[in-house]
Amino acid sequence: MADNVPQLDSSAGALKVAAAIGRFASAGALKAAAEAVRDEGYRHWDAHSPYPIHGIERSMGIRPTVLPWLVFGAGLTGAAVAILLQWWTNAVDYPFLISGKPLFSLPANIPVAFELVILFSALAAFAGALLLSRLPQFHHPVFASEEFRRATCDGFFISIEASDPEFDEVKTTGLLEALGAESVELCRLPAAAPRLPRAFYTAAALAVCLALLPPLGVAWYRAAPKRQPRIHPLHDMAFQPKYKAQAASDLFADGRAMRPPVAGTVARGELDEDPRRATGKDEAGNYVTSIPLAPGAAIDKAMILRGKDRFRIYCAPCHGLAGGMPEGAAGEDAEKWQGMVSIRAARRAAGGEGTWTPPRVLTSAYVQDQPDGKLFETISRGVVNQEVRTMPGYAVQIPREDRWAIVLYLRALGRSQNASAGEVPPPVREASVSEEP
Amino acid sequence: MTSPAIAISDNTSSDPRQRAPLITCAPDCALITETVCRVVEREKTPLAWYAAFAVSSSFTVVMFLAIGYLFLRGVGVWGNNIPVAWAWDIVNFVFWVGIGHAGTLISAILFLFRQNWRTSINRFAEAMTIFAVMCAGIFPAVHIGRVWVVYWLAPYPNQMQMWPNFRSPLLWDVFAVSTYATVSLLFWYLGMIPDLATLRDRAASRWRKLAYGLFALGWRGSARQWHRYERAYLLLAALATPLVLSVHSVVSFDFAVSQVPGWHTTIFPPYFVAGAIFSGFAMVVTLMVPARAFFGLKELVTIRHLDNMNKVILATSCIVGYAYATEFFIAWYSGSQYELFAFLNRARGPYYWAYWTMVVCNVVVPQVLWLKKCRTTPWIMVIVAILVNVGMWFERFVIIVTSLSRDFLPSSWGHYAPTRIDVAMLLGSFGLFFTLFLLFCRYLPMVAMAEVKAAVSHHPGSDHRH
Known part of the structure; x- marks a missing residue:
C-alpha cells in the first residue's frame, strides 16, 4: 500500500512530480511552518505528525468539522427508528398481550431506544470520521517518499501537492527550506497509473462465475420437482422418531403401533371394589x-x-x-x-x-x-x-x-x-x- | 535489544506538589515506537508464546467440540434442569460481559476525565473487552436450544408474521450486548488506525506491509485527518460512557425484572455495573502484569499504572461489599419471607460454600490493597486479581443458581450440578479468550503509541490536549 508505486512496474513510463514534502524538527516548528504555508495561499497541502498537535487546525485554517452534527442526526434517527420499530411491531402489526403489560409504553421501550441511539451515533462517528478524512485512500503521493514513513513514528512533515494551483517545484521546495525544514523531498509518481495484469481480471471474473455455481445449484434443487422427499438439514421437530395414532409398525405381530392394555389392566380411578x-x-x-x-x-x-x-x-x-x-x-x-x-x-x-x-x-x-x-x-x-x-x-x-x-x-x-x-x-x-x- | 535509559525508576509518589511522570523512559517518540513495535516485529516468535498458544488453542478446540456436541444432542448435555433453567451458561455469559467492562471504562470514562495514564493501558484493556464480549456472546447464542434459528431474536419481517417481544428484558439484552460489542470494536479499531499505520510504515516484508496497510486504511497522520479523528474519538468516548454503564444494567434487568426472590431487587443495576468494573480491572491486572514483564513494556506500563488500577479494584470491591450488605438488609426490611429466605439460603443453604467463596474473594481479599506495598508488588496484585475473578464468577453463580434452585414453592425446589460439558465450555471459553489475547499480543500494537506520544509531549503543567 505504502510501497513506492514506481517500483511496482518500472515500465509504466516517465515519473511525474506529485508533491513536495518537508520534514520539521518539532511540533512547534511544524505549527509555525503551517501558518506560513497557509499565508502563502496553498490549498492542497497538509501537515503530518505522529500524534495530534493541539491547535494546529487553527494554524492551518481547518474549519470545524460537521461530524458532531452528523452524529447528532444519527442519534435522533436511532431514537426514532427504535420507538417506531417497537410501536409498530408490538402494538400495530403483531399486538399480543403478555403479563397484562400495555402494548406500547415508553418505559419498556427506553432500553432499546437508548441502545439504538448509541449504535447509530457510533456508526456515524466512525464512518463520518473516515469518510470526511477521505479514508480509506491507499494511494497518495506522500507514500512515494521513503522518509515520510517517519510521519507515523517521530517525524513532523508538511506536504504540498502538485495539484495545487500555486505549486511550483522550485518555489515550493524553496519555501519549505526557508521555513526551516530539515529535509525537503519531491515525491514522484508515474504519469500513468500502474495497471494490474490482464490475467488478474480474467481470474477474478472466473472466480465470480464459479462462486455463483453453489447457490445456483441450491436454487435449482429447491425449484425442481422431486419424487423423493426433499432434504431437510434441520428437522425442527417436523420429523420425530415416534408413532402416531393408528400408525403401522413392523415390530408387533398384529402390525399395529397402538397397543391394547395388558389383560386385567385397570385405568386410574376405575378400580372398583364392588x-x-x-x-x-x-x-x-x-x-x-x-x-x-x-x-x-x-x-x-x-x-x-x-x-x-x-x-x-x-x-x-x-x-x-x-x-x-x-x-x-x-x-x-x-x-x-x-x-x-x-x-x-x-x-x-x-x-x-x-x-x-x-x-x-x-x-x-x-x-x-x-x-x-x-x-x-x-x-x-x-x-x-x-x-x-x-x-x-x-x-x-x-x-x-x-x-x-x-x-x-x-x-x-x-x-x-x-x-x-x-x-x-x-x-x-x-x-x-x-x-x- | 538495548534497554532504554531509565529516567525515573519509581513514579508511584503521591506527592501532590509534583506531577508524577506518566512513563519511566524518556518521553521520546522514536523510543516509544520502538518499545511497542519490537514486540510485534521480532523475527522469531518466543517459544513461551508457542507453548501458551498451544495450551490455549487446545482449550478453544475443546470448547468448539463441546458446542458441536451441544448442537447434536441439545441443551440436555448441560446440568441445567427445572427449576435451575439458567445455570453455567448464563453465569459464564454475565461473567464474561462483566470482564468486558474495564476496557471501555478505561478508554471512554477515563478519557472524559482526562486521566492521561489511561493511554498506556487502554489498547490492552479494550482488546480484552472485545475478546471477553466474544466469549460472552457465545453462551446466550448456544443456550437457546435450536441454535440454527438464533436469528429469530432479531426483529426482521418473516413469513411467520411475528415480531419479538420488546417488553422483555431478554430482548433489551440482545440489543445492549450487540451494541456494546459493535461500539467497543469501532472504538478499539478507530484508536488503532494510527498505530497500524506505524506498523505499516515500519514493515520489512511485503506481506506485513499489505496486511497492516490494508487495515491502516491509508492513514497519513495529516492534521485534517487528526482533526476528524480526535472529534470522532471524543464523540465515541462520550457515547461509550453511558453505554458501558447501561450494558450491565440491562444484563441485570434480565434478573431484576423477574419476580424470583433474590433477583427482584432495585439495587441490581448499580451493583452489577460496579461488579463488572471490579472484575474487568482485575482481569486487566491479571493479564497486564505478566505481559508487561514478558514483552518489555515496563517503562510504558509503570508500577503507577498498576497502582491506579488497584485503587479502582479496591474502590469497587468496597462498593460490591456494600451491595452484599444492602441486599441482606433489604431482604430483612422488606418483611417478605421469600426474600429473607433467599438470602439466608445463600449463606446457609446447600450452596453456602459458593456464597462464602464469593464474600472472601470479593470483599475480604481486596482489602490488602489498602497497603501501598500490596498495590505496587506485582505478584501480590496478581494473586488478588485472580481471586477477585474467582469471586466474581461465584457471585454470578450464587445469584443465578441459589435463587432459582429454591424459590417460592418448596415442592418445586431442586438442585443443580454441572456436567462435564459445562466444565469443558467454561474452560474452553478461557481458552478462546487467551488464544485471541495471545494473537493480539503477537500481531497488534499493545500500547496506543500515538496517544502515549501525545500525552507525554505536552507540558505537564498545561495538560489539556483536547
Missing part, C-alpha cells in the same frame, strides 16, 4: 334386586333429584318427562306423553319416512318388574331388538353413579304413575283437588 356397581350383576351372574351403594352413600332425596335431573337430560327426549303414556291414559293425546324425538320420528314414520320403534313405557309393568341390575344394564348398554338397535348405550355419556340414580328415579316414576289416590299425601291431594275448577 363389581355389582359396575355391572349390575352379583357374583353368580344374576341381576341385583336392590341398588348397590358405594360405601357411605345412602338412598336419599338428593339421589332421586340427581336421577330426575339426569333423566330429563338423557332419557326424556325419547321416553317423555313421565316415562311414556300409561295404559290408563288411553284415548288422550299421545304426543302429550312423548318426548320430542319420539314425536318427530312418529310424525315422519306416519308420513312414510323412515321407521320408528316407539320407546318402552317406563312406568309399565314390563319395565318396572325388571330387577334394578337389569335396568342399570339397559341404561349402560342400550337395547338391541332382533338385531336392530333401538336404544344406544349411555355408559360413555352418563357416569356410573348417575346411572344408578336414574334407576332410582325410574322406580319413583313407576310408583307415582301407578299410585292410587289413597297413597297421595293429604296436603298434595287437597291442593290438586282444589285446583280443579
